[in-house]
Amino acid sequence: LDGEAMQAARQRQARLTKPAGSLGELEELSVRMAGLAASCPPPVLAPAALAIFAADHGVHAQEVTPWPQAVTTQMVANFLAGGAAVNAFARQAGVGVTIVDVGVLSDLDPADGLILAKVRNGTADMSEEPAMSREEAVAAVETGIGVAGRLIDEGARILLTGDMGIANTTASAALISVFTGRDAGMVTGYGTGIDAATHLRKIEVIKRALALHEPSAEDPIGALSTVGGLEHAALAGFVLGAAARRVPVILDGVTAVAAALAAQALAPLSREAMIAGHRSVEPGATVALAKLDLAPLLEFGMRLGEGTGAVLAYPVVASAVRVLHEMATFDSAGVTEK
Amino acid sequence: LDGEAMQAARQRQARLTKPAGSLGELEELSVRMAGLAASCPPPVLAPAALAIFAADHGVHAQEVTPWPQAVTTQMVANFLAGGAAVNAFARQAGVGVTIVDVGVLSDLDPADGLILAKVRNGTADMSEEPAMSREEAVAAVETGIGVAGRLIDEGARILLTGDMGIANTTASAALISVFTGRDAGMVTGYGTGIDAATHLRKIEVIKRALALHEPSAEDPIGALSTVGGLEHAALAGFVLGAAARRVPVILDGVTAVAAALAAQALAPLSREAMIAGHRSVEPGATVALAKLDLAPLLEFGMRLGEGTGAVLAYPVVASAVRVLHEMATFDSAGVTEK
Numbered sequence: 001l002d003g004e005a006m007q008a009a010r011q012r013q014a015r016l017t018k019p020a021g022s023l024g025e026l027e028e029l030s031v032r033m034a035g036l037a038a039s040c041p042p043p044v045l046a047p048a049a050l051a052i053f054a055a056d057h058g059v060h061a062q063e064v065t066p067w068p069q070a071v072t073t074q075m076v077a078n079f080l081a082g083g084a085a086v087n088a089f090a091r092q093a094g095v096g097v098t099i100v101d102v103g104v105l106s107d108l109d110p111a112d113g114l115i116l117a118k119v120r121n122g123t124a125d126m127s128e129e130p131a132m133s134r135e136e137a138v139a140a141v142e143t144g145i146g147v148a149g150r151l152i153d154e155g156a157r158i159l160l161t162g163d164m165g166i167a168n169t170t171a172s173a174a175l176i177s178v179f180t181g182r183d184a185g186m187v188t189g190y191g192t193g194i195d196a197a198t199h200l201r202k203i204e205v206i207k208r209a210l211a212l213h214e215p216s217a218e219d220p221i222g223a224l225s226t227v228g229g230l231e232h233a234a235l236a237g238f239v240l241g242a243a244a245r246r247v248p249v250i251l252d253g254v255t256a257v258a259a260a261l262a263a264q265a266l267a268p269l270s271r272e273a274m275i276a277g278h279r280s281v282e283p284g285a286t287v288a289l290a291k292l293d294l295a296p297l298l299e300f301g302m303r304l305g306e307g308t309g310a311v312l313a314y315p316v317v318a319s320a321v322r323v324l325h326e327m328a329t330f331d332s333a334g335v336t337e338k
Numbered sequence: 339l340d341g342e343a344m345q346a347a348r349q350r351q352a353r354l355t356k357p358a359g360s361l362g363e364l365e366e367l368s369v370r371m372a373g374l375a376a377s378c379p380p381p382v383l384a385p386a387a388l389a390i391f392a393a394d395h396g397v398h399a400q401e402v403t404p405w406p407q408a409v410t411t412q413m414v415a416n417f418l419a420g421g422a423a424v425n426a427f428a429r430q431a432g433v434g435v436t437i438v439d440v441g442v443l444s445d446l447d448p449a450d451g452l453i454l455a456k457v458r459n460g461t462a463d464m465s466e467e468p469a470m471s472r473e474e475a476v477a478a479v480e481t482g483i484g485v486a487g488r489l490i491d492e493g494a495r496i497l498l499t500g501d502m503g504i505a506n507t508t509a510s511a512a513l514i515s516v517f518t519g520r521d522a523g524m525v526t527g528y529g530t531g532i533d534a535a536t537h538l539r540k541i542e543v544i545k546r547a548l549a550l551h552e553p554s555a556e557d558p559i560g561a562l563s564t565v566g567g568l569e570h571a572a573l574a575g576f577v578l579g580a581a582a583r584r585v586p587v588i589l590d591g592v593t594a595v596a597a598a599l600a601a602q603a604l605a606p607l608s609r610e611a612m613i614a615g616h617r618s619v620e621p622g623a624t625v626a627l628a629k630l631d632l633a634p635l636l637e638f639g640m641r642l643g644e645g646t647g648a649v650l651a652y653p654v655v656a657s658a659v660r661v662l663h664e665m666a667t668f669d670s671a672g673v674t675e676k
Contacts (some may be wrong), residue, residue: 017416018423019530023646024619024639066676074673078355083666091664169353188422192676230451232565281362298636298654301362304422308361314651316636319430326429338404338530 001035001272003333005042010051011039011259014328019338025231025295026320029275031118033321036246036273041324045248048095049151049313050307052079052162053144054088055103055230056122058131059209060167065191067166069122075164079306080111086162086306093314095160098151102143103165103230114256117143119230125172126209126255130226133149135224137233143225144237145244152245159242160277160314162307163231170281172258174282175205178215180291187284189254192303220265228262235259240266243273249279250317252310253280253303257288266290266323278309294330339373339610343380347372353667357676359525361430361634365660367613374584374611379662383496383586386433386652387489388645389576390417390424390500393441393568394460396469397547398505402540403529405504407460409640411444413502417644418449421587424500424644431652433498434645436489439504440481441568453488455481457568464512464547475563479604482575482584489582497580498615498652500645501569501593506619510596511546512565514622516553517599518629523624527592530641545606558603566600571595578604581611588655590648591618591641595626598616613655616640616647 009031014020020059021027033042037173050280054076060069078084078101082091090097100115105122108114119140133138148159169191176187184206190199195214205229213226224233241265242249250261251274253266276289278298297313330337347369352358359365371380392414397409413672415424417437428435438453439446443460446452457478461469470478486497507529514525522544528537544565551564562571574597578588589598589612592613596642601608614627616636635651668675 016423017413017421018642022530022640023423023644024641026638026640068674068676071674074671075355078666078671078673083355083664083671085354085361085661085665088658088660088664092660093654116518192360262658297638300364300654302360302364303362304356304360312657314639314655315430316650318554319427319650322426322430323423326421327423327425328416328419333412333416333419333421336406336409337415338406 002038003041005038006031006035008323012324016327017330017333022094029320030324032296033248036248038246042321043157044325045318045321047156048160049098049156050090050095050101050160050162050311051098051147051151052164052307053100053208053231053234054164056105056168057165057171057229058123058125059127059170059205062127062205063123064170064205065167065194067192069105069166072104072164072166074106076108082112085304086308086311089308089311093311094244095311095314101233102140106325115147123229126227127205130213130223131228134221134225137221140230140233141237144234145241148238148241152247156226157247158248159204159247160307160310161235161238161249161252161256163235163305165229165231168200168229168231168255170206171227171229171232172254173284174209175188175223175232175262176288177210179217179265182287182288184210185326189282189284189286217265217319219306220262224262232259236262239263239274240270243270249273249274250275250277250310250313252277252307254282254285255305260292261288276311341377343376343378344369346378347662350662351552354580354665355668355671355673360404364421367658372472374586378661381495382663383656383659384625384648385494386437386496386650387494388428388433388498388500389436389437389438389485389489389568390645391440391572392502394443395503395505395509395567396461396463397462397465397508397517397543400465400543402508403505403532403542405530407443407504410442410502410504414442418451420562423642424649426662427646427649431649433649433652438485440478440572457481461567464565465543468551469566470563471522472559472563475559478571478573482572483579486576486579489535490585491621494583497585497587498645498648499572499573499576499587499590499594501643503569506567506569506593508540508544509565509570510592511622512547513561513570513596513600514626515548516561517555518625519627522548524624527620527622555603558600562600570597574600576614577601578608581608586613587611587616587647587650588613590615590619590645591643592623593643599626615651617675623641
């Protein structure tokens with residue numbers, strides 16, 4: 001973060017036609033955006049681009065979710081047709097949506113808005129073998145970096161994370177356990193809605209995978225390859241790619257923050273580009289946000305993923321930056337100060 | 339609220355391509371919007387119209403704020419020029435802005451976007467005499483009802499409350515004390531930023547006014563006329579006007595919720611049309627929201643007024659309703675259910 005730009009943003013906030021500090025957290029957010037961009041005012045945060053990274057999970061074989069694996073592919077089609085929740089939210093917020101196949105089980109046909117970048121057809125079952133090789137994890141990270149760069153090159157001034165992958169909260173919980181040191185039982189939730197027996201099985205499966213591979217926070221690629229998902233690796237790269245270009249990235253829910261922990265482990269400064277869109281009800285999300293030292297903007301008891309929480313938060317972030325661009329100062333508006 | 343439409347909305351939420359309940363509070367909000375409109379899906383909540391009711395306060399003479407009274411008029415000019423925080427937020431959210439002079443001290447020139455509906459040139463000092471007559475309070479309420487009706491007739495499908503009036507948090511706290519029965523000291527905050535001595539004086543002034551007039555929650559017009567403001571009375575009418583037309587209204591901060599308490603006292607069912615946009619840091623706001631039994635959507639530590647919190651919340655509310663309109667069902671999208 002650029003200290004000079006942040007100082008300029010703070011001074012500008014104090015000259016705008018409002019009581020000092022009256023916009024609360026939005027003022028500090030605008031200051032951080034100035035620091036990230038190293039300019040005051042920072043760029044207007046439009047257009048905004050959401051990338052939904054889709055992939056499948058071999059650990060599905062352990063019956064960690066009642067949803068069939070085919071739903072990942074079906075939901076990609078639903079995203080492309082504009083019928084998912086995130087599509088409705090994105091239309092309201094004016095956010096562009098791109099889908100990235102980084103590891104869906106089935107082979108997908110080309111389509112507008114779909115980037116075909118499959119690293120492999122789903123991961124292996126982490127409870128029996130590494131989810132993927134180190135080389136595949138690196139390839140997925142590089143895919144994410146590439147997608148971030150491409151969207152920024154196409155004009156995006158802010159990126160948003162999205163994800164789709166049946167069983168991916170299992171990998172998210174495993175990664176959060178690795179990077180925060182918390183027990184799997186503390187960071188594993190009910191995902192899209194499972195019963196208590198499935199929840200217990202899910203925790204046991206994660207513990208078995210962690211015991212088998214002994215992944216370490218000091219080796220983020222090792223963690224991603226053994227207990228992660230292809231979309232987690234790609235999302236980690238996406239965050240790194242945004243941060244490297246000094247473009248802010250709004251994190252969605254538990255999958256995004258699990259990936260963000262890997263990004264932070266790979267490059268600690270990448271944290272400065274992250275904005276926590278919302279607090280998912282998944283317990284791992286709260287643990288991960290604390291580790292990232294990020295306060296979520298929204299809290300609606302949501303647990304859908306897709307990028308829904310990031311998209312809902314986008315107008316707030318854009319509004320915070322607009323203040324630095326569009327508001328009059330006391331002098332320019334002829335408003336008397338107290 | 340229409341029970342049949344709410345039941346239809348609940349059933350529709352269960353058929354949409356997402357895990358049941360995964361959109362958390364937004365699902366219940368969409369159900370309430372269906373109940374309010376008595377149709378499922380309820381109307382798309384666009385266009386959205388914000389009305390900023392501006393007025394001055396005779397209690398300013400008691401030095402309850404360091405801001406000069408002229409700032410009310412200056413800020414109206416700033417709103418009309420598009421240079422205030424709420425203008426920046428409204429551009430982001432796609433919300434139309436109308437200013438209503440319901441009691442600014444100075445006489446204002448006609449302007450585009452400004453409704454001249456002055457009931458009187460500012461209130462009298464509530465600590466020495468009634469802020470206004472009962473007739474004037476009724477006239478201001480009727481002005482608010484009329485503005486709501488006019489905006490709805492012009493096409494608005496959701497209304498947002500805004501306010502501007504130097505010293506209006508004093509009247510807000512007095513009204514909240516009346517309608518909740520809480521001591522003035524418990525509901526009086528630091529407004530736009532006052533020092534501790536001014537805060538104590540503000541509480542004493544409110545207590546003196548309440549002791550002088552003995553306003554009662556059973557006589558909302560009496561409360562508005564003795565210790566209220568012209569913008570509070572107009573906002574109460576604005577809420578009533580929205581509710582009577584079954585149009586939702588997003589409440590902003592402490593001035594809005596104080597007025598909403600008066601609206602609820604006048605017509606209890608009007609509460610069903612209210613949405614709490616955010617939680618202001620003013621302590622009275624939290625007390626009033628509890629009395630209204632409304633959970634705020636956003637909480638950013640804001641204390642600006644103008645409608646800023648309502649405008650930030652608008653995309654969330656609109657998104658919640660879009661879900662019922664735009665999302666595919668499991669059947670229509672060919673997505674397998676668990």
